[in-house]
Structures are given as structure tokens and as C-alpha cells.
Amino acid sequence: xxxxxxxxxxxxxxxxxxxxxxxxxxxxxxxxxxxxxxxxxxxxxxxxxxxxxxxxxxxxxxxxxxxxxxxxxxxxxxxxxxxxxxxxxxxxxxxxxxxxxxxxxxxxxxxxxxxxxxxxxxxxxxxxxxxxxxxxxxxxxxxxxxxxxxxxxxxxxxxxxxxxxxxxxxxxxxxxxxxxxxxxxxxxxxxxxxxxxxxxxxxxxxxxxxxxxxxxxxxxxxxxxxxxxxxxxxxxxxxxxxxxxxxxxxxxxxxxxxxxxxxxxxxxxxxxxxxxxxxxxxxxxxxxxxxxxxxxxxxxxxxxxxxxxxxxxxxxxxxxxxxxxxxxxxxxxxxxxxxxxxxxxxxxxxxxxxxxxxxxxxxx
Amino acid sequence: xxxxxxxxxxxxxxxxxxxxxxxxxxxxxxxxxxxxxxxxxxxxxxxxxxxxxxxxxxxxxxxxxxxxxxxxxxxxxxxxxxxxxxxxxxxxxxxxxxxxxxxxxxxxxxxxxxxxxxxxxxxxxxxxxxxxxxxxxxxxxxxxxxxxxxxxxxxxxxxxxxxxxxxxxxxxxxxxxxxxxxxxxxxxxxxxxxxxxxxxxxxxxxxxxxxxxxxxxxxxxxxxxxxxxxxxxxxxxxxxxxxxxxxxxxxxxxxxxxxxxxxxxxxxxxxxxxxxxxxxxxxxxxxxxxx
Amino acid sequence: xxxxxxxxxxxxxxxxxxxxxxxxxxxxxxxxxxxxxxxxxxxxxxxxxxxxxxxxxxxxxxxxxxxxxxxxxxxxxxxxxxxxxxxxxxxxxxxxxxxxxxxxxxxxxxxxxxxxxxxxxxxxxxxxxxxxxxxxxxxxxxxxxxxxxxxxxxxxxxxxxxxxxxxxxxxxxxxxxxxxxxxxxxxxxxxxxxxxxxxxxxxxxxxxxxxxxxxxxxxxxxxxxxxxxxxxxxxxxxxxxxxxxxxxxxxxxxxxxxxxxxxxxxxxxxxxxx
Numbered sequence: 002x003x004x005x006x007x008x009x010x011x012x013x014x015x016x017x018x019x020x021x022x023x024x025x026x027x028x029x030x031x032x033x034x035x036x037x038x039x040x041x042x043x044x045x046x047x048x049x050x051x052x053x054x055x056x057x058x059x060x061x062x063x064x065x066x067x068x069x070x071x072x073x074x075x076x077x078x079x080x081x082x083x084x085x086x087x088x089x090x091x092x093x094x095x096x097x098x099x100x101x102x103x104x105x106x107x108x109x110x111x112x113x114x115x116x117x118x119x120x121x122x123x124x125x126x127x128x129x130x131x132x133x134x135x136x137x138x139x140x141x142x143x144x145x146x147x148x149x150x151x152x153x154x155x156x157x158x159x160x161x162x163x164x165x166x167x168x169x170x171x172x173x174x175x176x177x178x179x180x181x182x183x184x185x186x187x188x189x190x191x192x193x194x195x196x197x198x199x200x201x202x203x204x205x206x207x208x209x210x211x212x213x214x215x216x217x218x219x220x221x222x223x224x225x226x227x228x229x230x231x232x233x234x235x236x237x238x239x240x241x242x243x244x245x246x247x248x249x250x251x252x253x254x255x256x257x258x259x260x261x262x263x264x265x266x267x268x269x270x271x272x273x274x275x276x277x278x279x280x281x282x283x284x285x286x287x288x289x290x291x292x293x294x295x296x297x298x299x300x301x302x303x304x305x306x307x308x309x310x311x312x313x314x315x316x317x318x319x320x321x322x323x324x325x326x327x328x329x330x331x332x333x334x335x336x337x338x339x340x341x342x343x344x345x346x347x348x349x350x351x352x353x354x355x356x357x358x359x360x361x362x363x364x365x
Numbered sequence: 366x367x368x369x370x371x372x373x374x375x376x377x378x379x380x381x382x383x384x385x386x387x388x389x390x391x392x393x394x395x396x397x398x399x400x401x402x403x404x405x406x407x408x409x410x411x412x413x414x415x416x417x418x419x420x421x422x423x424x425x426x427x428x429x430x431x432x433x434x435x436x437x438x439x440x441x442x443x444x445x446x447x448x449x450x451x452x453x454x455x456x457x458x459x460x461x462x463x464x465x466x467x468x469x470x471x472x473x474x475x476x477x478x479x480x481x482x483x484x485x486x487x488x489x490x491x492x493x494x495x496x497x498x499x500x501x502x503x504x505x506x507x508x509x510x511x512x513x514x515x516x517x518x519x520x521x522x523x524x525x526x527x528x529x530x531x532x533x534x535x536x537x538x539x540x541x542x543x544x545x546x547x548x549x550x551x552x553x554x555x556x557x558x559x560x561x562x563x564x565x566x567x568x569x570x571x572x573x574x575x576x577x578x579x580x581x582x583x584x585x586x587x588x589x590x591x592x593x594x595x596x597x598x599x600x601x602x603x604x605x606x607x608x609x610x611x612x613x614x615x616x617x618x619x620x621x622x623x624x625x626x627x628x629x630x631x632x633x634x635x636x637x638x639x640x641x642x643x644x645x646x647x648x649x650x651x652x653x654x655x656x
Numbered sequence: 657x658x659x660x661x662x663x664x665x666x667x668x669x670x671x672x673x674x675x676x677x678x679x680x681x682x683x684x685x686x687x688x689x690x691x692x693x694x695x696x697x698x699x700x701x702x703x704x705x706x707x708x709x710x711x712x713x714x715x716x717x718x719x720x721x722x723x724x725x726x727x728x729x730x731x732x733x734x735x736x737x738x739x740x741x742x743x744x745x746x747x748x749x750x751x752x753x754x755x756x757x758x759x760x761x762x763x764x765x766x767x768x769x770x771x772x773x774x775x776x777x778x779x780x781x782x783x784x785x786x787x788x789x790x791x792x793x794x795x796x797x798x799x800x801x802x803x804x805x806x807x808x809x810x811x812x813x814x815x816x817x818x819x820x821x822x823x824x825x826x827x828x829x830x831x832x833x834x835x836x837x838x839x840x841x842x843x844x845x846x847x848x849x850x851x852x853x854x855x856x857x858x859x860x861x862x863x864x865x866x867x868x869x870x871x872x873x874x875x876x877x878x879x880x881x882x883x884x885x886x887x888x889x890x891x892x893x894x895x896x897x898x899x900x901x902x903x904x905x906x907x908x909x910x911x912x913x914x915x916x917x918x919x920x921x922x923x924x925x926x927x928x929x930x
Binding site: 076123124126127130131133134135137138139141142145146149260261264267268271313314316317318319320322323324326327330331334 | 394398400402452455456460461462464465466468469470471472473474475476477479480481589593596597599600604630633634636637640641644645648
């Protein structure tokens with residue numbers, strides 16, 4: 002028992018657990034596991050791998066949003082802009098140029114960083130709720146740009162991926178597991194970058210600005226600059242995730258440019274627990290799976306046969322998710338991470354009590 | 366000349382719609398520090414229920430039109446009041462959580478509306494006169510513009526009289542400036558919170574019914590699209606300032622109309638560009654004191 | 657009721673183990689003191705030791721824990737407006753008048769009872785009545801202080817809490833404010849935060865000295881102020897430098913001018929109290 006306790010408190014343990022989890026997820030395509038009700042099929046089938054990869058892409062995107070909202074305390078309603086920039090940017094570069102995948106991604110990443118720096122510098126002139134509204138306005142402009150310029154973006158129909166210059170291993174249903182591993186690599190890389198940033202000096206300072214901007218200024222640091230660095234990093238990561246999303250989905254539609262898409266990210270981060278990296282990851286995975294399963298459930302006969310006043314709400318996944326979100330905000334402050342923390346703390350104190358009574362019995 | 370006049374009056378009509386949404390948003394933010402994402406849903410529900418009542422009444426009569434507007438106002442005020450009492454009040458002073466709850470509410474309600482009324486636009490019929498035009502100095506102005514402008518002016522005047530002449534208006538004006546001090550004078554400011562939600566919801570509900578006649582249809586997304594411009598209007602006008610919201614509504618909508626016509630459909634971009642310029646020059650907005 | 661009879665009833669305000677925090681930072685720590693049911697009790701201490709925060713904690717304007725009893729009843733879990741309705745008048749630091757409202761509107765907002773003492777306001781502050789249609793933000797610092805006092809004096813209160821009423825005012829105005837407070841104190845007990853020791857000497861019967869968020873001294877006012885060495889030790893200033901309150905304001909130059917110095921304070925006060 003003491004060994005377990007020592008493991009729990011050791012700083013290496015979470016990383017070891019994480020590594021183990023990653024290894025487990027990495028071998029899933031080679032296994033034949035079924036989770037009826039959770040996954041649509043066995044773990045090696047392309048449909049399931051596609052869904053899991055999609056969930057990991059969302060978890061990575063949620064991590065980039067966690068940088069803004071969880072770490073820096075910046076409530077942005079425009080994060081979809083950078084994700085869309087990555088997806089659409091890569092799609093357009095691959096279609097209109099003969100660049101190979103990696104150089105094309107580098108070009109798009111540079112562009113995304115430049116846009117994030119410019120818009121970030123502008124929107125950080127205001128703070129709090131006004132910042133939220135301004136980022137929303139910029140994202141809305143991006144959304145309009147995508148929808149209106151059909152000659153470039155293919156408008157409402159969405160932009161299909163041109164595969165001529167993409168490695169053959171990433172194309173086609175049979176290669177879904179390669180894209181799945183790519184998504185896993187993406188998630189791990191984004192997680193490590195976010196973790197590294199949170200431990201860096203800039204990360205500490207920006208976390209301090211969230212608590213007390215005045216104190217940071219008194220210490221002689223400029224909150225504006227560290228906030229801008231955070232915005233640019235989050236925007237760059239979101240663009241990177243958008244590029245993998247394009248490869249995974251073989252295309253992109255204007256739905257990812259809308260403010261609602263950013264709201265989804267906000268929902269994920271809050272469900273997982275604001276400020277928690279693991280919360281963002283778990284929230285992203287859970288949300289995607291839930292959304293997918295609820296959509297399947299909505300079409301099921303069990304729901305379709307219900308009376309109208311039950312059938313209509315239950316066949317709208319977003320209604321259920323939105324309601325769930327409200328309940329979490331009102332009833333579970335700290336989200337899933339908060340619940341986990343409280344459960345662990347309770348278990349620990351219970352164990353400590355048990356340990357103490359044992360010690361007392363042992364001493365005569 | 367007649368084109369300019371048409372664009373100007375159409376812009377005023379659209380500005381009137383923006384104002385009906387933005388006035389409530391701005392008051393709610395100014396007094397409570399809450400950015401209300403559910404405001405678009407108040408508008409949409411007002412529009413749908415206004416239409417539901419109107420289609421059970423004689424088509425195209427003025428009475429039907431008037432009743433649907435009244436229904437929109439009552440529905441907007443009712444759901445807004447319930448939202449404040451059930452979701453906002455329990456999270457008193459926790460501003461981020463309050464915003465999050467309204468975000469969840471807007472997502473859930475839009476999905477619910479899609480479930481009930483479908484995603485396709487539903488076309489609405491108003492009095493014949495609304496679809497006619499009036500000749501003003503050679504410009505043929507669609508009549509619904511005048512109704513919009515009149516409605517917004519009436520709401521604006523009503524709000525000004527309420528804020529200037531009543532005790533609650535006094536509490537709201539003082540609360541926008543310094544809420545803590547209002548409570549320190551022994552005033553229960555929370556009752557004023559419910560009231561601004563009700564008033565904002567009523568204005569949004571009226572805006573919903575009028576928007577359905579302006580656009581010619583109702584859809585679950587009608588509120589969300591207006592809400593974004595209303596947000597921009599409140600930032601440009603200055604958060605918490607009713608006059609600022611009124612001025613910015615007109616400026617934004619007129620700019621949008623002219624840019625759409627003369628600059629190849631760039632209206633939405635010009636609005637965002639205007640927002641960027643205002644932020645660079647005066648981050649608190651035209652008449653705002655809080656950033 | 658005589659003074660003795662009132663004292664027999666016990667203190668009007670009793671604070672025990674009061675702690676408070678702003679943004680997670682402890683600003684008041686385990687403070688204990690009592691305010692007798694008559695006269696002026698002055699809270700003294702250097703700048704930033706938690707005097708203002710103590711008053712705000714009593715009113716529930718900042719999050720607090722501990723015991724606060726008003727006239728024998730616990731009020732430490734009540735919302736601010738209830739506490740004030742029990743009969744506490746609060747004159748905040750920096751006046752906090754509503755700049756965008758007129759003088760008349762400021763007074764109307766503050767009316768609590770059915771019979772506000774308008775006549776008292778007329779008599780004490782004739783200047784305000786003449787300016788009733790003027791926006792409070794355009795008043796001078798001294799006039800804003802009068803308005804802030806008038807908001808409180810027109811109601812029936814059982815306790816006044818007045819925070820630095822003479823801060824940044826010209827000597828002539830300081831005398832006026834002190835006179836108004838003296839009149840008010842004749843009928844209502846006052847808890848006064850004040851840096852101006854001559855004013856304290858003129859008004860206060862009891863003093864409470866706070867340092868680092870804690871009470872470090874409590875006792876009769878005259879006893880402390882007559883002991884220059886002790887005053888110097890507790891407050892960092894001499895008690896005997898000045899005579900009557902018509903002298904210098906004790907705050908030195910940085911406190912801002914008298915006429916429109918209040919506008920800065922009004923801006924700061926707009927910050928939300930969490």
C-alpha cells in the first residue's frame with residue numbers, strides 16, 4: 002500500500018501512465034477489441050479508427066484552446082479561425098501548387114502564425130468580455146470569407162483534398178490506420194508542447210496574469226507580450242491540428258469556420274475542467290464519442306418511436322450536449338478534472354485515516 | 366441619388382434590428398457584467414412563436430401583425446426572466462460561469478428549435494402594405510423598413526423614459542456605473558438584474574418578429590446571425606451605453622449596406638474593419654467607460 | 657436614553673475573528689474590536705493596513721469570514737443591502753458618488769425610509785440643493801464628499817461607517833466635514849477611518865489601531881493621542897504637530913488638489929469589488 006501511495010505522489014508517475022496509455026492506443030489498430038455501444042465496430046476496422054482519430058484530433062485542438070482559456074484565462078470565441086486556416090490553407094496550397102506535404106504544411110503554419118500575431122496584437126488591446134467579442138468578430142469575418150469566395154474555397158460544398166502530392170500511405174480507406182497513428186502523434190506532440198510551455202517562464206508569467214495582471218506589471222513584466230506569445234502558440238497549434246484534420250477527413254467544410262465550432266471547444270475544455278491538460282484531452286475524446294453515439298442514438302428506433310415531446314429533444318445531440326454542459330457548469334465546478342481531484346482527495350484522506358488507525362493499533 | 370436614399374433607409378431599418386438586439390445586450394452587460402449568448406435564442410423563439418400565433422389568425426391583417434409582435438415581446442421577456450432566475454442568479458458574480466451557461470443555453474436551444482421547426486426557412490406573410498414600396502424623392506423604399514425604424518425608435522424612447530423617470534431606471538443607471546455602491550446604499554440590485562433581462566428579452570422578441578418580416582422567413586439560425594452583429598455594435602458603441610448602442614447600430618448597418626452595394630459585397634468585412642479601427646483608436650468604444 | 661443606559665445595552669457593533677480577502681489575497685486577518693453605542697470610534701493605522709477592507713468586510717462588500725454582530729444580531733452572512741437596511745450608513749473612501757447621475761438623483765437613490773430627512777441635508781449642505789440638477793461627476797471633491805455624507809445623513813441610521821472623509825480636501829472643507837460629522841455623532845454612533853489626527857482628536861472617543869490586517873491597540877482616543885511617543889510608534893506620525901483641524905490636512909502634497917481631485921478617485925471606484 003505504501004508503494005502505491007509513493008507511486009501516486011511521484012512526479013514521474015503521470016508521465017509513465019501517459020506513456021503506457023499512448024503505447025496502448027498505438028497498438029489498438031493491431032488488436033480486435035469490441036466495445037459495443039461505445040465504438041461502432043472492432044478496433045481494427047477503418048470506421049472505428051476514423052472515429053478514434055477524429056476524437057484525438059479534437060483532443061489536440063482542445064489542448065490548444067486550453068492554452069488560451071485554461072492557462073492564460075483568455076476567453077476567445079475565434080479559435081476556429083486558426084483551425085480553419087490550417088485546414089483550408091493546406092487544402093488550397095496542395096491544390097494550387099506542386100509543393101510536397103511537409104513544405105506545404107510549413108508554409109501554412111507560417112501564414113497562421115503571422116495571422117495570429119496580427120489579430121492577436123489587435124484583439125489584446127481589450128480584455129475580458131470585450132476580447133471575447135472581438136475574437137468572435139474576426140472569426141466571423143473568416144467564416145464569411147470562406148463562404149463568399151467559392152472560387153477559392155469551393156463555398157458551402159467544402160474543399161476536397163487533392164492527393165497528388167501526398168504520400169500514398171496517408172490516402173484511402175485501407176490506410177486509415179496510418180492516419181490514425183498520425184493523429185496520435187499529433188496529440189502527443191501538442192500535449193508535450195503545451196506541457197513544456199506551461200513549465201516555461203512565459204507560461205508561468207501568463208498564468209500569473211490570469212490571476213493578477215497588476216502584480217505581473219509591478220514585477221516589471223509586460224502582460225501584453227506573454228499573452229501575445231500564448232495567442233500565437235495556440236493559433237499555430239490549432240492550424241497544425243487543422244492540417245491533420247484535412248488529411249483525416251480528405252477535405253474540409255465551412256462548418257469548422259463558424260463561431261459554433263469554437264463554442265464546441267469551449268464546451269470541451271469546460272467539461273474536462275478548466276486549467277487541466279488531461280481534462281482537455283479527456284473532454285475532447287469524450288465529447289467526440291458522445292456526439293457520434295448520440296447521433297447514432299437519435300436515428301435508432303428506440304428514440305424514433307417515442308412520443309414527440311421526448312423524441313424531438315432526444316434526437317438532437319447538441320441539445321443533450323448543451324444541457325449537459327449547463328449542468329456541469331452549475332453543478333460540477335472544475336468539470337471532470339475537478340471530480341477526479343475530489344475523488345482522489347477523498348480516497349487519500351480515507352486511506353490516511355485507515356493508515357493512522359492501523360498505526361495506532363500496532364503501537365501498544 | 367435614389368440609390369443612396371434607398372441604401373440609407375434600408376441601412377436604418379437593419380440598424381433598427383441591430384439596436385433591438387444590442388440594447389438588451391448592452392444593458393445586461395453594463396449592469397451585470399454578463400455577455401448573454403442566449404440573447405439570439407430569445408429573439409429566435411420570439412420569432413417562431415410570433416409566427417405560430419400569426420398563422421392561426423387571418424393572413425395579412427394588421428391585427429395579426431400586431432398580435433405577433435406582442436407575442437414576440439411577451440415570449441422574449443418570459444424566457445429571459447426565467448433564464449436570469451434559474452441559470453444566471455445561482456452563479457451570482459461568477460461572470461465566466463454565467464457566460465458559459467448562456468453559451469450552453471444557446472447551443473441547446475438552437476438544436477431544440479431545429480428539432481421542433483426544422484432547419485429550413487419558414488416563410489412568413491405580413492400585411493400587404495409591408496411588401497409595397499413608398500416613393501421618397503425618386504427612391505422606392507420597401508415599407509417594412511419604416512416599421513422597423515418606428516419600432517426601434519419607440520423602444521429607444523421607452524427605454525430612455527424608463528431609465529430617466531423610474532426608480533428602477535435610476536437603480537439600473539447607477540448600477541451600470543458602480544454596482545457595489547448601489548448595494549452599499551441598501552438597494553437590492555438583483556431585482557434590477559431580472560428586470561434588465563426581461564426588458565432586453567422583450568426587445569429581442571420584438572426584433573425577432575420584425576426580423577422575420579424583414580428577411581421574409583424564420584429559421585433557427587436567425588438569432589445567432591443577428592447576435593454577432595449586435596455584439597460588434599455593443600463593442601463599437603461602448604459596453605453598457607444605450608446611446609452608444611443606438612449610434613453604433615445605425616453606423617454599422619449603414620456602412621454594411623453601402624459597402625455591400627458599392628464595394629462588391631464587402632459589407633461584413635467593412636464592419637469588422639470598423640471594429641478594428643475603433644479598438645485601435647478607442648478600446649472602450651464610442652461612448653463606453655469600461656473596456 | 658442616557659449615555660450610560662446605552663452603554664449598558666452593549667456595543668452597537670462587535671467584530672470577532674474577522675478575516676477577509678480580495679482576489680485570494682488576505683487583507684484582513686483575525687480582527688477583533690467593538691464599537692460603543694455612542695460617540696465616534698476611530699480606526700487608525702498606516703496606509704494600506706486594511707482599514708478600508710475592514711469596513712468593506714463588515715458590510716459584506718468583500719468576501720469575509722468571522723463574527724460580525726450588529727446590535728446583538730449576527731449579520732456576517734447577510735448580503736450587503738440587508739446589512740445596510742438594518743440601519744448602517746456607509747460613506748466610502750473616495751466618495752463613490754454616481755458621476756453620471758445628478759445630485760438630486762444621487763440623493764433619491766439613497767433614500768431608504770419613508771421619511772428622509774431632506775431638511776437636514778438642506779441645512780447642512782445648502783450648496784448641494786443649489787446644484788441639485790448638476791451631474792455629480794462635475795462637482796468639486798469637497799462637494800462630492802458633502803453629497804456622499806448627505807446620502808447617509810438623510811436616512812435614519814443606527815451606525816455610520818465613514819471612510820477617510822477629509823482625504824484630499826482643502827482645510828476649510830475639512831472643518832466643514834468635521835462639523836457635519838460631529839453633529840451626526842451626537843445622535844448616531846460613528847465608526848470613522850481617518851488619517852487626519854487633529855480631526856480624530858476633535859471627534860473620537862475611542863481608537864482602534866490596525867497594522868498588517870490585525871488590531872494592535874484599542875483604547876480611549878485621548879490616552880493614545882496625548883502620548884506622542886506611542887502614537888509615533890503605532891502610526892508613524894506625531895500626534896502633536898497640529899492644533900485644531902483647521903490646520904494642514906496631514907496628508908501632504910500627493911493627495912491631489914481639492915477642486916477636481918476627486919475625478920481620479922471616481923474612476924478607480926468603478927473597479928468592481930469582487
